[in-house]
Amino acid sequence: xxxxxxxxxxxxxxxxxxxxxxxxxxxxxxxxxxxxxxxxxxxxxxxxxxxxxxxxxxxxxxxxxxxxxxxxxxxxxxxxxxxxxxxxxxxxxxxxxxxxxxxxxxxxxxxxxxxxxxxxxxxxxxxxxxxxxxxxxxxxxxx
Numbered sequence: 001x002x003x004x005x006x007x008x009x010x011x012x013x014x015x016x017x018x019x020x021x022x023x024x025x026x027x028x029x030x031x032x033x034x035x036x037x038x039x040x041x042x043x044x045x046x047x048x049x050x051x052x053x054x055x056x057x058x059x060x061x062x063x064x065x066x067x068x069x070x071x072x073x074x075x076x077x078x079x080x081x082x083x084x085x086x087x088x089x090x091x092x093x094x095x096x097x098x099x100x101x102x103x104x105x106x107x108x109x110x111x112x113x114x115x116x117x118x119x120x121x122x123x124x125x126x127x128x129x130x131x132x133x134x135x136x137x138x139x140x141x142x143x
Contacts, residue, residue, distance in 0.1 A: 001013070001024050001025070001067060002025045002057070002064075002065070002066050002067055003025070003066070003067030003069065004025060004026050004033070004036060004067075005030065006067060008067045008104055009024070009068070010032070010036075012065055013036055013039075017039050021042065022041050022042065023041070023044050023056075023061065024036060024041050024043060025044050025053065025054070025057050025068065026043050026044070027046070028045075044056050044057045048068050048084075048086075048089065049085065049088075051088065051092070054088060055092050055096070058092050058093045058098055061093070062098060063098065063099065063100045063101075063102065064100070065102045065104065066089055066090070066101065066103045069082050069104075070134070070137070071134045078133045078134060078137040082134075082140070082141045083137050083140045083141045086103060086141040089101075103141070105138055106134070108134055108135040108138055109125055109135060109139040110125065111128075111132065111135040125142070
């Protein structure tokens with residue numbers, strides 16, 4: 001899984017690490033990574049721009065849970081992780097024979113939709129000039 005240090009990634013690790021062999025992508029060693037390593041998680045050190053780390057992450061895997069995202073910063077930073085990183089990990093997962101790829105998106109992709117009140121399954125997603133960088137790049141990653 002990617003995004004092991006984030007909130008969604010940690011919540012998912014709680015459900016996976018005691019039942020499965022889990023490799024998780026971490027950018028740096030921290031108290032959070034130490035906790036998951038003690039619980040049996042196999043760390044892979046790198047980030048979403050590192051093909052070698054991503055390849056190591058998916059090698060031998062059956063499922064890939066892609067939870068990593070940049071939520072703040074410049075458009076270029078967010079695009080590199082949220083769009084190019086998603087494309088990179090999906091291609092590597094397929095190349096290494098992973099059976100399932102789960103891309104964790106965000107309700108933020110709906111910020112360009114016409115209705116700001118409720119978002120139904122038929123809501124049309126669209127890019128708008130006033131979208132936040134995170135919303136825009138998560139929408140672009142879905143596409």
